[in-house]
Amino acid sequence: MKTITNQYILVNTDFSKTGTIAVLHGIKLSILLNKNLYLININNKKIGENKNKLKIISENIHNEYNIEVAYDIIPGKPEKLNEIKSIASGLKKNIDPLLIIIGINNNIKGLLKLIKISKTPIISIQNKNLTKDFYNNIIVPMDFLKEAKEKLLWAIYFGKNIGSTIHFLFAEEKDEYLHQKSEDNLMFTKKTLSNYPNIKYKIHKINRGKKSIDECALIFTKEEIPGLIIIMRNKNYIFSRPEKKIILNNEKTSIMCLNRNENFYVPCI
Incomplete structure (x- = not known):
């Protein structure tokens, strides 16, 4: 397979079932997006043993x-994920990460x-087997904030490079200002x-009631069409992070979380 320079799909694995599923997502996206794969394991113990596992x-x-x-x-410490920051930013190992994939296993904090x-966008993986057609559909909850436009650009990236069908969810806001x-x-x-x-894309109008548009996306993947959900990190939380x-989520749907990028940069768009 021809790969593009040194751009990687970066996967953190701990050799658990969830970590293995994260690796499978990495393989899938490496094939679909024609990228290299970079596997890491964070550990203070059994370094030689774990490095041999990664090698195999x-x-x-x-x-x-x-x-x-x-x-x-x-x-x-495996649960802290501290070192991924410098790797993901390209400060170490001289890699150019496109996506980071992390299996959730006692490391949510x-x-x-x-x-x-x-x-770098992060895809969180739970203990749910990857289906063959999972990335055929990308679910994008779109609210009234301007940051939603960045989710659009990443959705276009998937649609353009993978051929995914993009499902945009728009809430039918009752407030006149939010509606506009x-x-x-x-x-x-x-x-x-x-x-x-x-x-390929579809527009879905959603009556969200008191739910957030992101919560509506989870319902959509459960009742309508399963697929990867793209959300933005909420900077304005008071009591707890809503993205947590x-x-x-109980359905164990994989979530891609973005931070706001001032430059609206998405590679190869």
């Missing part, structure tokens, strides 16, 4: 899928802290997508 896993992946795979052990500072803001985002979405006639509830 990497060789098996390369032999079966013809993917270029790098790997390394990162010293640290560390994951939320990483999401807060990471400029939501309609502005809808118009922007349609106008932007007009530049990509080959991208979404990431730890």
Whole structure:
């Protein structure tokens, strides 16, 4: 398989079932997006043993899928995910991460802290087997905030490079001001997508009631169409991070979380 420079799908694995599923997501996206794969394990113990495990896993992946795979052990506490920050930003190992994939396994606090500072999108994985057609559908809850436009650009990236069908969820806001803001985002979405006639997408109007549009996306994937949900990190929380509830959803749906990017940069858009 021809890969693009040194750009990687970065996967943190702890050799648990969830960690293994995270690796499978990494393999899938490496194939679909034509990227290299970078496996890391954060650990202060059994460094030699775990590095050998990574070596065997990497060789098996390369032999079966013809993917270029790098790997390394990162010293640290597995649940804190501290070292991923510098790796993800390209400060270490000279890699250019496109996406970070992390299996949730007693590390939610560390994951939320990483999401807060990471400029690289993070896909959180729970203990749910990856289906063959999972990335055929991308679910994008669109609210009235301007940050929603960044989710649109990443959705276009998936639609353009994978051929996913993009499902945009827009709330039918009762408040006149919020309704207008939501309609502005809808118009922007349609106008932007007009530049990509080959991208498949659908607009869904949602009566969200008292739920957030992100919560409505979880209901949509459960009752209508399963797929990857793209959300933005909420900077204005008071009591708890709202994305925590979404990431730890009962359906164990995988969530891609973005931080606001001032430059609205999405690679290869």
